[in-house]
Amino acid sequence: MIEREIIHTTTASKRIFDVLQDFVQFLLLFLRIFLEMFVMLIQKVLPKSLKDISGEVVLITGTGHGIGRELALHYASLGSTVVCVDINEKNNLQTVQKAKRLNLGDVHSFICDVSKREEVQALADRVKTEVGPISVLVNNVGIMPTHPILQQSAEEIQRVFDVNVFSQFWTIQAFLSHMEEKNRGHIIALSSIAGVVGLSNLVPYCATKFAVRGLMEALHEELREGPYKNMIKTTTIFPYMTNTGLCKHPKVKFPSILGLLDPKEVAMRIVEAHRSDTLEATIPSCLLHINNWTRLLPDHCGLMLKDYIDSGVESDLI
Known part of the structure; x- marks a missing residue:
């Protein structure tokens, strides 16, 4: 007892x-x-402290045109060694030539279909041999078919996932060992505002960009908990519609406020997010805050706001 x-x-x-x-x-x-x-x-009030990236080896996918080209030029202007990767050899060489005219960082051209895992593995070996291990990976490449889901072919849906999602898995797996070798690194992924909000005529594209967001959030957690905590950083970017030709029929209700973005401006903001070790950023920056607050409201309130903004893309089959 x-x-x-x-x-x-x-x-x-x-x-x-x-x-x-x-x-x-x-x-x-x-x-x-x-x-x-x-x-x-306090950091919002004080000027941002941007780290020096002049000694970094930066590999960027999709450098043949648009944001990828502007990123290559911007990184080169800051003295980084830039590895330009694209499937289009002619366009990629044009980017490299423009970057070399800056006479700052070294610039290299590699041709690769990053949607194919074997090609990416071979690319990683070639880059390590010819340039050295990279310290920064920018997954920029993407495609965007814009028509209703029932008019999307099986081949289109498969291709958009191969390019927009699986290519990022293949590059991360191939180049993470480069960063581990250097005991430092930074992985930057381009999602989209379509990875934050679902939009008509972009169902497969939105699915891929939401997937990129999940991929990067989980990757950040894995790196944070693993042996390379605070050594390898991640940044996910969610740009609004950008004037690169990818949006064939953009729909914009307020062009003076939410007009198509300039690729140069987007590239500058991406590099700024990298240099300030920002985890997630929309371009413009206010869109992430608007989305986060809107998600706290009843569903119909968010839909009313979306209808009021009335921005997106029309079908490219019209």
Whole structure:
């Protein structure tokens, strides 16, 4: 009887201790969150501190035109060694020639279909031999068929996933070892505002861009918990519609506020996000905050706001 009372008392004491311990941990968590929010507020007011990237070896996919080309030029202008990768040899060489005229960072051209895993593995070996291990990977390449889901062929859907999603898996797997060798690195992925909000005529494209967001969030967590914590960083970018030719029939209700973005401006913002170690960024920056707050409202409120903005793409089959 006495032994049972002792066991009961011991069990009750342990439960009380566990509850108090959980409560203290919660208070510490709340305090840490409050301090982090305070620090972020101060950082918003103070000028951004941008790290020097002149010694980095930056590999960019899809450098033949558009944002990829502007990224190559911008990184080269900052003194980085730039590895330009594209499936179109002629366009890629034009980018390299433009970048070399800057007479700053070294620039290299490699031809590869990054949707094919074997080609990406071979590319990683060639780059390591001819240039050296890379320290920054920018997954920029993407395609965007724009018509209703029932008019999307099986081949189109497969291709958009191969290029927009699986290519990022293949490059991360192939080049992560380069960064591990250097004990530092940065992986930058281009999602899209279509990876934050679903849009008509873009069902497969939106699915791929939402997938990129999930891929990068999980990758960041894996790197954060693994042996390379704080050594290999990630950044996910969600640009609004950009004037690269990818949006064949853009629909814009307020062109003075939400008109098509300039690829040069987008590239500059991407590099800025890289240099400030930003985890996620929309371009313009306000769109991520608008989306986050809208998701807290009832569903119909978000739909009313979307209808009011009325931006997206028309079918390219019209």
